[in-house]
Amino acid sequence: SQTIHQWPATLVQPVGSPLSLECTVEGTSNPNLYWYRQAAGRGLQLLFYSVGIGQISSEVPQNLSASRPQDRQFILSSKKLLLSDSGFYLCAWTSTREMVGYTFGSGTRLTVV
Amino acid sequence: QQQVKQSPQSLIVQKGGIPIINCAYENTAFDYFPWYQQFPGKGPALLIAIRPDVSEKKEGRFTISFNKSAKQFSLHIMDSQPGDSATYFCAATDQGGGADGLTFGKGTHLIIQP
Numbered sequence: 001s002q003t004i005h006q007w008p009a010t011l012v013q014p015v016g017s018p019l020s021l022e023c024t025v026e027g028t029s030n031p032n033l034y035w036y037r038q039a040a041g042r043g044l045q046l047l048f049y050s051v052g053i054g055q056i057s058s059e060v061p062q063n064l065s066a067s068r069p070q071d072r073q074f075i076l077s078s079k080k081l082l083l084s085d086s087g088f089y090l091c092a093w094t095s096t097r098e099m100v101g102y103t104f105g106s107g108t109r110l111t112v113v
Numbered sequence: 114q115q116q117v118k119q120s121p122q123s124l125i126v127q128k129g130g131i132p133i134i135n136c137a138y139e140n141t142a143f144d145y146f147p148w149y150q151q152f153p154g155k156g157p158a159l160l161i162a163i164r165p166d167v168s169e170k171k172e173g174r175f176t177i178s179f180n181k182s183a184k185q186f187s188l189h190i191m192d193s194q195p196g197d198s199a200t201y202f203c204a205a206t207d208q209g210g211g212a213d214g215l216t217f218g219k220g221t222h223l224i225i226q227p
Binding site: 006034036043044046049090092103105107109 | 149162217219
């Protein structure tokens with residue numbers, strides 16, 4: 001069965017520090033991968049998506065970047081965090097054959113102080 | 114991305130009542146409409162989904178009603194329980210339109226009072 005792993009679960013980082021969040025998927029190949037951010041107001045904002053290794057599409061210009069170094073690995077990064085980067089970050093995947101049934105990871109609560 | 118408008122923003126229902134959450138969309142190319150349930154501190158989990166070729170789908174106590182002409186769909190929770198208290202998101206996507214992800218509503222914070 002397919003599983004998605006996301007870590008760390010919580011993170012407190014000072015302003016100006018770097019960020020690296022990792023997401024991996026098991027039990028499938030060539031998934032579509034997504035990074036979402038959920039602010040305190042509950043809405044889910046799509047940040048990045050990837051349809052393959054090295055292929056990244058950005059939905060929102062911001063202080064963040066994403067990379068996909070391996071088929072089932074998706075990384076969210078920042079060189080210098082801002083206070084406004086605080087939020088709940090969610091990784092998700094779906095099959096490329098049928099883009100339904102998005103499965104989310106358990107999320108990372110990032111607090112920038 | 115086209116919008117999906119979700120209402121109400123919050124909802125309080127007594128145990129056993131039937132909370133109803135409504136969503137409306139604009140993009141007529143949308144052809145897959147899932148609902149997600151999210152508990153505090155957890156990622157959203159797929160609850161139930163519908164395609165526009167049917168007007169209703171039931172899974173246990175959860176029912177989606179779909180009105181294609183009005184471009185609206187809604188979630189009903191029968192015999193609601195305190196354990197159903199969560200945030201619910203509707204979403205939509207055009208399966209043939211690319212991999213750019215689901216368009217989500219802004220969520221409904223549901224509280225079921227004992």
